[in-house]
Structure formats: structure tokens, C-alpha cells
Amino acid sequence: MIGARGYHDIACEAVVKASLAWRGYVAGRELVASMSDDGAVLVTTLLGPFHELMTVWADGVPNQKRIEDVFASLVIEDTAEGMVVKPNSDSFASHAWEDVGVIVEGRGSLHVPDATGAGGMTPSWRGAKTQKGELWKRPLPDRETSAASVRDYFYILGCPRGSAEIKLSSDAPASDSDLLNWLDVLEIAWR
Numbered sequence: 001m002i003g004a005r006g007y008h009d010i011a012c013e014a015v016v017k018a019s020l021a022w023r024g025y026v027a028g029r030e031l032v033a034s035m036s037d038d039g040a041v042l043v044t045t046l047l048g049p050f051h052e053l054m055t056v057w058a059d060g061v062p063n064q065k066r067i068e069d070v071f072a073s074l075v076i077e078d079t080a081e082g083m084v085v086k087p088n089s090d091s092f093a094s095h096a097w098e099d100v101g102v103i104v105e106g107r108g109s110l111h112v113p114d115a116t117g118a119g120g121m122t123p124s125w126r127g128a129k130t131q132k133g134e135l136w137k138r139p140l141p142d143r144e145t146s147a148a149s150v151r152d153y154f155y156i157l158g159c160p161r162g163s164a165e166i167k168l169s170s171d172a173p174a175s176d177s178d179l180l181n182w183l184d185v186l187e188i189a190w191r
Helices: 007-015 064-072 176-185
Strands: 002-004 018-026 029-036 041-047 051-058 074-079 082-087 100-104 108-112 134-139 153-159 162-168
Touching: 002 007, 002 082, 007 018, 007 029, 007 041, 007 051, 007 100, 007 108, 018 041, 018 064, 029 064, 041 064, 051 064, 051 074, 051 082, 064 074
Parallel strands: none
Antiparallel strands: 002 051, 018 029, 029 041, 041 051, 074 082, 100 108, 108 162, 134 153, 153 162
16 A cells, blocks of 8 residues: 555554554665554555555564565655556566555545455445445444444445445544545545
8 A cells, every 4th residue: 555654654543553563674765564452463664755655464464574575576666746666577476456545534544446356345235325326334343232423334335436445533523424424425436
């Protein structure tokens, strides 16, 4: 996932609570790793001059050397206009998919898979109509019996040209009504 500078810190606060575990260097760039409080998730981010390249490891965290090798297998060009990431020609890697993760301050986070990854994301039954598509919700695992707020749900937004998984921030200053209005106007589209 690619984000602006500060992306790692925001992810370790808004998406998964995580604290600094170690730092390293790959191709002259700093690599930062933060472990979740329960030790199940490691967020690793290569810091560029303008952007950050992040990978999240869950259900089996590799050692530091393996993580450094993964980042070293990439050719990264970071400019003010954006970051381009390609596999190193001798890495035997290929481009498999392209997902986008977006963290919206005061609202929540979106995971937008590419068209092939989004294929089976939306349920077969009708969702609630929004201005740009359909919306489905399910209670977050730890709130299945006590869901009372819009923040207690995980959402899927399906639009004609893309879909996204959405998790609202539990500490968003916006009201439930404001968050629902935001979900209503979102449009997900690959161009």
C-alpha cells in the first residue's frame, strides 16, 4: 500500500494499534516495523522522501531479514507526483494485483481491490441503495451482540466500476448521521 508521509503512523493508530518493534534500512531508505499490541500483526513501511510503501503481515510474522528481502526485491521511484513500485527484474516476481488502501482522517479506512479482486466481494442479495451504488454491513466480530452505532459495523460498498471494504474509525469525531451521509456519497471507480 502506498500513502503520503505519515501513513505508517496513521495506520498504526487508526487501523491496528501497533508500537515500534524495530527499524532497518533497505537500499538507503529507512524501514519501520510496528507490532500490534496482541503480537498478531506487524506493519512494515519503507519511508521514501515523499511517500511510504507499507505491507501488513498477519497470521505468521516473518523475521526481519525476510521482510528486508521482500522490500529489496522492488524497484521504487518516489517523486512528489507519486510512487511507482515494480518487481526487480531478477526477483522472479510478477505483478499479481493492485489494491488501494485509503485512510480518511476523521472517518475511517477503505480497502479497494482491483477489478479481479473485487469480483466476489459484494453479496448476491440487494444492499441498501446509496447515491453511487449499494451498501452492505455486518457487525464487527467483537460487537456482534452489542452493535448500537454505525461504528460497530464493517461495510462493503459496491459501485458500477469498483467496490470497497470500509471500516469506520471508532474515535471519529463525526456523528453517526455524518458518517452515514459520507458512506452515501462515496463512489468507488477504477479508471
